[in-house]
Amino acid sequence: MFIILLQIFRMEAVVTALVTIFTSLVIAVLYVQYCYSYWKRRNVPYLDPHFPLGNHHTMFPKGISIGNISRQFYQEFKNRGVKLGGVYMGLQPQLVVTDPLLAKNVLITDYQHFDDRGIYKTKSAPITVNIFAQAGAEWKNARSKFTPTFTVAKMKTMFDTVRTCSEIMEQHLLKTVEEDCSKDIDILETMACFTTDVIGAVIFGIQCNSFKYHDAEFRKMGRDLFEEFHYIDGLKLFLTQYFPRLSDFLGVSNIQKGVTEFFTNSVKEAVEYREKAGVKRQDFLQTLIDLRSQGKLTLDEVIGQAFLFFAAGFETSSNAGTMCLYELALQQDLQDKVRANVNSILNKYNGEVTYDTLNEMKYLNQVFEGEGF
Ligand code: HEM
Structure with missing residues (x-):
């Protein structure tokens, strides 16, 4: 009698465990599907994601860097002739903007709607909580200080x-x-x-x-x-x-x-x-x-x-x-031009490098910002 009761109890435990695992799996699958329908629900063109890395799956095993992965997204949407498109990093949706005017709106005109860089931070490690990772009101508050x-x-x-x-x-x-x-x-x-x-x-x-x-x-x-x-x-x-x-x-x-x-x-x-x-x-x-x-x-x-x-x-x-x-x-010719520009301004100020002297070196600044290349 005792053995039969024990077996029934064991079977019940196994059934409960199986039901729990099955339900959890169904919930997990539905959750992932819901996350991966973000762009579809918004009618935004998107690249098909692959669980668990979303569209970043090329990172393994080839080890493609995030920079190159982003370039591939950009190229893909550019080829499709769309101004923006959606991808997923893990389960998180990411917007890829290919149109410079839209990019300008995101970064400047409409920045209040894009005030989260998506940089990780956690209160468990205070060193991660900083102005680069903060968003919204928290960022604004820190920034004003x-x-x-x-x-x-x-x-x-x-x-x-x-x-x-x-x-x-x-x-x-x-x-x-x-x-x-x-x-x-x-x-x-x-x-x-x-x-x-x-x-x-x-x-x-x-x-x-x-x-x-x-x-x-x-x-x-x-x-x-x-x-x-x-x-x-x-x-x-x-x-x-x-x-x-x-x-x-x-x-x-x-x-x-x-x-x-x-x-x-x-x-x-x-x-x-x-x-x-x-x-x-x-x-x-x-x-x-x-x-x-x-x-x-x-x-x-x-x-x-x-x-x-x-x-x-x-x-x-x-x-x-x-x-x-x-x-x-x-590019030796550019190097010579920068050198000549720097020397001519230095000569004007008796060779002294000051804040103003440096500000006058417009060509050096252009080269540093990549305008001359
Ligand atoms: C050539 C050098 C640098 C480059 C290319 C660079 C690049 C950037 C970029 C791309 C951002 C994000 C901008 C955005 O999301 O709109 C940023 C933000 C930031 N950078 Fe730099 N940076 C440089 C030098 C510096 C230096 C020297 C400092 C400080 C000593 C600095 C401190 C910051 C801070 C605090 C932010 C966050 C600003 C905010 O959230 O309000 N950066 N930087």
């Missing part, structure tokens, strides 16, 4: 710091050439050291010494953040990009542990030191510290925003500088 930081007057005060860093780079290059002029110069690394020094000085008010020490802390953090990914970090990045809601629920961070610890501790120590010693500096961190003392930012917010300015400032600028120099190396 930082805008006064980037006035022309403030830029001019930063200029001396930038010039000092460029002199250090110049000395480094001269020394390298003097030692062995046949040696190749890694220009990406040179630019990365330069922009790390600049960002370290204007944002954190510290001398990074990236040229002096190969393993200088801030330069190392830059490498860790953008170049050196361990398997587990890559997996986390993938999860947060393709399944942000699940990642947020699980508290997954897209910033490596070591980088998070470094910036969290550096900012905390700097804030504590300046507050205790009553020290005030002319850097962006000071703006954040002042906002904190006015009750407008928490310490976690100071950490997140300071980190973002490092990440957004150094890598973008070093890549832009590298690409510009690369193009100039390929």
Whole structure:
């Protein structure tokens, strides 16, 4: 009798488990189908998605980068002759705009409807909560606090710091050439050291010494953040990009542990030191510290925003500088023209590089912005 009861009980448990699994599967399939009907429901031309990566399935096994995947989307819709189209990144819908006028509307005229870059953030890792990832009212609120930081007057005060860093780079290059002029110069690394020094000085008010020490802390953090990914970090990045809601629920961070610890501790120590010693500096961190003392930012917010300015400032600028120099190396005539333009303006100001001298170098600016190529 006891054995029969046990068997009935076991069978009931198995049936319940099977029904639960089946129902969950049906709900999951319906949910995925609903997510993947987003563009169809809106009558927007779209590319057929493949679960689980949506239209990003070409990432595996071929390892096509997000940049190239986006280019393929653009080309596909352009070939179809449509001004916009829909794709999916994981389960999230993404709009691809192929018409420059529409793109301008998205970025400028109608930006209030497109105020979310879709960058991952999670409250479980305060370093991920910053102006680049914030959206809507939260972004507007943060943005209004930082805008006064980037006035022309403030830029001019930063200029001396930038010039000092460029002199250090110049000395480094001269020394390298003097030692062995046949040696190749890694220009990406040179630019990365330069922009790390600049960002370290204007944002954190510290001398990074990236040229002096190969393993200088801030330069190392830059490498860790953008170049050196361990398997587990890559997996986390993938999860947060393709399944942000699940990642947020699980508290997954897209910033490596070591980088998070470094910036969290550096900012905390700097804030504590300046507050205790009553020290005030002319850097962006000071703006954040002042906002904190006015009750407008928490310490976690100071950490997140300071980190973002490092990440957004150094890598973008070093890549832009590298690409510009690369193009100039390929096109000697443009290089000669830039050089002549720079020298003629320098001669006018007795060789002194100032904020205004630099602003007068219109052709250099055009080349940097890619207009001349
Ligand atoms: C050549 C260098 C740079 C390039 C190509 C670049 C590129 C970009 C792009 C494409 C965006 C997004 C714009 C948008 O969504 O409309 C952005 C935003 C941002 N960048 Fe840069 N950037 C550069 C340098 C810098 C530097 C030096 C800093 C700071 C020190 C910086 C800080 C930021 C911040 C804070 C945002 C977010 C602004 C906001 O949400 O209001 N960037 N950048």
